[in-house]
Amino acid sequence: MDAECSQLLPLVCGVLVDSRQLVKDDSIYEKLLDWFKTLLNAAPPEMLLEENQCLVGLFKQVLNMGDPDPNLLAFAMRLVGMFAAQEAGYKYLQGKDVVQNMFGECNYNNDTWKDASVRRSWIQGLLCMVQHKQALVFLQQCGLIEVMLSLLNDSSLFVASAGNDLAAHIFLMSATLEGKAGSRCISDLPDVAQTIFRYLEKILTSGAPQSVTQSLKALITIFKGSVDTLADVLWPRISELVKSLLNQKPVNGSPHLEGLLLTFARFQTFCSADHDLWIVVKQALKELSPLQAGSLAFGLLSLKQCPQDVRIQSLCVLLHPLDCILRVSEDSFGQPSLLDEPVCDPITVQNLMSTKTSCTGLLCQCLNHLTDLCDKGCLLENIPDQSILHSVVLVLKVCIGQSVCTSPAGSQFSRFLIGCLRVQRSALDSIGALSVRPLSQEDLEKTYKVLAAYLENPETDPTVLKKAFQASVKWLQASHTSAEHQEASHSFLQGLCPVLMKRLCSPCWEVRDSTLEFITHFLNILKEHNEYLQVVSLSGLLQLALNLLKDQESYVRASAVTCTGLIASIAYTNPTTTFSSIEDLNKEALVPALIDILCQDTEGFPRRAVVKVFTDWLQNGHLTEIHDTELVSRVLEVTLSDLDWEVKMNALELAHGYITQTLEVNNFQSCPYTAGLPMIKKMLPIEDTLRKCEQVGLFQFLLSCLCDCDRPVALKACEILLSVKPRLCEESTVASEQHRRDWLEGRLRHLHISAHADNGNTELDSKWVTELLKKIDLDGIKCSLSKSSDYLQETPLSLLQDITATLCGGEEQDADCY
Known part of the structure; x- marks a missing residue:
C-alpha cells in the first residue's frame, strides 16, 4: 500500500463507521473489496493488518454497533474472510477476537441476520476464509456447519446458491486436508465431510422439490471438484439415491439430476462399459x-x-x-x-x-x-x-x-x-448440418427441392429465408467436391438464379441483404469452377448486385460492396470468365465508385466494407494492376479523417498488409536451371521500403492513428509500428527521457504541419522514420493503451479521496467513487 493511501485509510474507516454519514453509493464497498484483494495478492495479510491498525478498529467498531448498517456489516464479513484466508492472517484476527465475533453466534442470531445480503456475505466470508485446516477446525468448534447447512433451504435463492458453493467447498477441503489415503467407503471420510453428505442425503430424499434441487446442486458442485478416487467412494450411495428419485412420478429435480449423471459420466473411473453407472443412466433415459x-x-x-x-x-x-x-x-x-x-x-x-x-x-x-x-x-x-x-x-x-x-x-x-x-x-x-453426412443423389435432389421451395416462396419470413440461404451454401459446398453430385448442384443453381434476381428487387431490405450475402458465399465457394460461374454470369444476376451499391439501406450497400469486391477479384484472377465482360467491373470504373462510397457515404458500414475490399485485393495481389501506390495513398488519406473508428481499424489492416508486402517481396528466379525450386523471399533494402511507404503517406497515417482519441485505433497503430521496428531499426540508441520527449514533440509538430500543407511534402529526410522509431517508447505506449481508458481515475487513491471528500462534507450527497 502506498504512503498516500495509508494516510487516507484511517479517515476512510472512520467515515464508514460514522452513523452520521450518509453512504448512498453502495458500490464503494465492492470497490474497496477489489482493492484489498489486489493488496492481499501482493503482501502478507498480517503485515497489512499490523501496518494499518485502523482495519482491526473498523472490524471491532462494526461488531460493537447495536444495529449496524446491513451493507457495512456485509462488507466487514467479506473483508475479514479475505484477510483470514491465510493462516497467518487468520491467527492475527483470531488473536483480536475478530473471527469469532464476526462469524459466531452474536451475528447469526442478530436482527441484522434477517437481511439476505448479510446472510449471503456471511457465507461469502467463510468461503474465502476456509482455505486451511485452522479455519475448518474453527467451523467445527463453533457449530457453524449446522448453520451453513440450514441456509441451503433459505428463502433467498442467492443465499441458498451461495450456501451450496460453501457446502461443496468445505466438503472438498475436509476430504483433501483430513481424508485418509485409500478410503473405500463413506465412513472413512472426515467427520465434517460425513456431516455434509448425510445432510444432503436427507434433503434429497425429503420429497420437497426445493430441497431436492438444492441437494442436487450441491452434489454437482462437489463432484465437479472431485477426483476419481473420491467419486468412486461416493458413487454407491449416490446411485441408490438417484434410483429412488427415478422411481418417483414425476421425477423430482430432473434438470439437475441430468447434470449430476453427466458429471459422473465424465470420470475416467466409470468409463468401463460394464460399470453400474450406465445402468442408472439407461434407467434415467427411460424415466425422465x-x-x-x-x-x-x-x-x-x-x-x-x-x-x-x-x-x-x-x-x-x-x-x-x-x-x-x-x-x-x-x-x-x-x-x-x-x-x-x-x-x-x-x-x-x-x-x-x-x-x-x-x-x-x-x-x-x-x-x-x-x-x-x-x-x-x-x-x-x-x-x-x-x-x-x-x-x-x-x-x-x-x-x-x-x-x-x-x-x-x-x-x-x-x-x-x-x-x-x-x-x-x-x-x-x-x-445445413446434415450436409456433412454421406448421402445419396436422391437425398441431394430431395434437399435441393425443399430448399428451393423456401427460397421461391414469396411469403417466407426474412429470418427463415436467411437460414435457407445458409443451408443452401453448406449443401453447395459439400456437393461440388463430388463429381456425381455436381450435376444436381448445377441444376439447383441454374434454377435459383431467377429467384435470386427477384429477391434482390425485394422491397424488404433484409431480403436484399441476405441474398447478397448468399451470392458472396457461394461465389467464394465455387470461384474455381468455371461452369458454375458461367451460369451466374449469364443470368444477369451480377449486374443487378452491382446496382445495389446505390441502395437506400446502408446494410445492403455494405453487402453489395463486399459482393462486388469478390466478383472483381474473381474477374481479375481469371480473365477467361464472363465476369470480365461486365462493364461496371472495369478497373477504371469500379475503383472510383468504391472510393466515392468511402468519401461520400454517410453510414459507416459501407465505408468499412470498402476498406476491407481493398485490403483483400492487396492480399490477393490485385492492387498491383490498379496502381496500388495511388490507391493506398488515397484510402489512407480519406480514412484518416473518418469519424468511424472501425473504418480506421480496417485502414490500419490495409496499412499493415502494405508495409508487410513492401518489406518482403517475392523474387522469382529467372535461371532455367532453378526451375522447380522453391520461391525465394527477398528483403527489400530499408531505403526502398521507406521510399515506397513515404509515397503513400503510410508512416504519417500510422503516427496520426497512434495519437487517435479512440484507444483501439491507437493500440492497433502501436502494434503495427512495433512489428516493423526490428526490421527498420537494427540498432537502437539510448537517449534521456526528456530529450526523447522534446525530439519527438518537435518531429510530430513538423510532420503535422507538413502533412497538411498544400504540397503534401513532409520535408523530412528518409531517415526520420527510423530515428523516430528508435526514440519513441512504443512498448510503454502499448502498455498504457492496453489499460482501460479510465484507469487513471480508477485508482485506490482516487477512490479513497472521493469517499473522504464526499462523505466528510457534512451534507447529503452522492459519492462519485469512480
Whole structure:
C-alpha cells in the first residue's frame, strides 16, 4: 500500500463507521473489496493488518454497533474472510477476537441476520476464509456447519446458491486436508465431510422439490471438484439415491439430476462399459421426461467414453420426436422409421406432442441437438442418415403446407407446424448440418427441392429465408467436391438464379441483404469452377448486385460492396470468365465508385466494407494492376479523417498488409536451371521500403492513428509500428527521457504541419522514420493503451479521496467513487 493511501485509510474507516454519514453509493464497498484483494495478492495479510491498525478498529467498531448498517456489516464479513484466508492472517484476527465475533453466534442470531445480503456475505466470508485446516477446525468448534447447512433451504435463492458453493467447498477441503489415503467407503471420510453428505442425503430424499434441487446442486458442485478416487467412494450411495428419485412420478429435480449423471459420466473411473453407472443412466433415459431425457441424451452423445449401447439408446431418445412425425406421414410410405421401437414412454411423448407449445418445444430441442451433434461430429456412423434427412425435410414441407397428413395424429402435427417460424429455423439449421453426412443423389435432389421451395416462396419470413440461404451454401459446398453430385448442384443453381434476381428487387431490405450475402458465399465457394460461374454470369444476376451499391439501406450497400469486391477479384484472377465482360467491373470504373462510397457515404458500414475490399485485393495481389501506390495513398488519406473508428481499424489492416508486402517481396528466379525450386523471399533494402511507404503517406497515417482519441485505433497503430521496428531499426540508441520527449514533440509538430500543407511534402529526410522509431517508447505506449481508458481515475487513491471528500462534507450527497 502506498504512503498516500495509508494516510487516507484511517479517515476512510472512520467515515464508514460514522452513523452520521450518509453512504448512498453502495458500490464503494465492492470497490474497496477489489482493492484489498489486489493488496492481499501482493503482501502478507498480517503485515497489512499490523501496518494499518485502523482495519482491526473498523472490524471491532462494526461488531460493537447495536444495529449496524446491513451493507457495512456485509462488507466487514467479506473483508475479514479475505484477510483470514491465510493462516497467518487468520491467527492475527483470531488473536483480536475478530473471527469469532464476526462469524459466531452474536451475528447469526442478530436482527441484522434477517437481511439476505448479510446472510449471503456471511457465507461469502467463510468461503474465502476456509482455505486451511485452522479455519475448518474453527467451523467445527463453533457449530457453524449446522448453520451453513440450514441456509441451503433459505428463502433467498442467492443465499441458498451461495450456501451450496460453501457446502461443496468445505466438503472438498475436509476430504483433501483430513481424508485418509485409500478410503473405500463413506465412513472413512472426515467427520465434517460425513456431516455434509448425510445432510444432503436427507434433503434429497425429503420429497420437497426445493430441497431436492438444492441437494442436487450441491452434489454437482462437489463432484465437479472431485477426483476419481473420491467419486468412486461416493458413487454407491449416490446411485441408490438417484434410483429412488427415478422411481418417483414425476421425477423430482430432473434438470439437475441430468447434470449430476453427466458429471459422473465424465470420470475416467466409470468409463468401463460394464460399470453400474450406465445402468442408472439407461434407467434415467427411460424415466425422465422427454425434454430432460433429450438433454441427457445430447450430453451423453457428446462424451467419447460413453458405451456404444448407451449411445444408441441416447440417439433413439433424441430422435423420438422426429420418428413420431415420420410414422404418421403419408410421404413416408416405404421409408424406414428412425427407430425400431420407441425408447421413451410412447404415451408421455404423445401427450407432449398433443399440444402446440410442448410439441414445437420438443421438436425444436430435437432439431437443435441434432444440429450440434452434426457440427461436433458426434453422431454414430451407422445411423439411418436417409431417414433422418427425410424426417427433417418432411418437417419443412409440413411447415409450408407442401405435405398434409390426413391421419388424426398427422393432421394435428400439421396444424401445429404450419407457419411455425421457430421450427422452420431449427429445421433449416439441421438440414445445413446434415450436409456433412454421406448421402445419396436422391437425398441431394430431395434437399435441393425443399430448399428451393423456401427460397421461391414469396411469403417466407426474412429470418427463415436467411437460414435457407445458409443451408443452401453448406449443401453447395459439400456437393461440388463430388463429381456425381455436381450435376444436381448445377441444376439447383441454374434454377435459383431467377429467384435470386427477384429477391434482390425485394422491397424488404433484409431480403436484399441476405441474398447478397448468399451470392458472396457461394461465389467464394465455387470461384474455381468455371461452369458454375458461367451460369451466374449469364443470368444477369451480377449486374443487378452491382446496382445495389446505390441502395437506400446502408446494410445492403455494405453487402453489395463486399459482393462486388469478390466478383472483381474473381474477374481479375481469371480473365477467361464472363465476369470480365461486365462493364461496371472495369478497373477504371469500379475503383472510383468504391472510393466515392468511402468519401461520400454517410453510414459507416459501407465505408468499412470498402476498406476491407481493398485490403483483400492487396492480399490477393490485385492492387498491383490498379496502381496500388495511388490507391493506398488515397484510402489512407480519406480514412484518416473518418469519424468511424472501425473504418480506421480496417485502414490500419490495409496499412499493415502494405508495409508487410513492401518489406518482403517475392523474387522469382529467372535461371532455367532453378526451375522447380522453391520461391525465394527477398528483403527489400530499408531505403526502398521507406521510399515506397513515404509515397503513400503510410508512416504519417500510422503516427496520426497512434495519437487517435479512440484507444483501439491507437493500440492497433502501436502494434503495427512495433512489428516493423526490428526490421527498420537494427540498432537502437539510448537517449534521456526528456530529450526523447522534446525530439519527438518537435518531429510530430513538423510532420503535422507538413502533412497538411498544400504540397503534401513532409520535408523530412528518409531517415526520420527510423530515428523516430528508435526514440519513441512504443512498448510503454502499448502498455498504457492496453489499460482501460479510465484507469487513471480508477485508482485506490482516487477512490479513497472521493469517499473522504464526499462523505466528510457534512451534507447529503452522492459519492462519485469512480
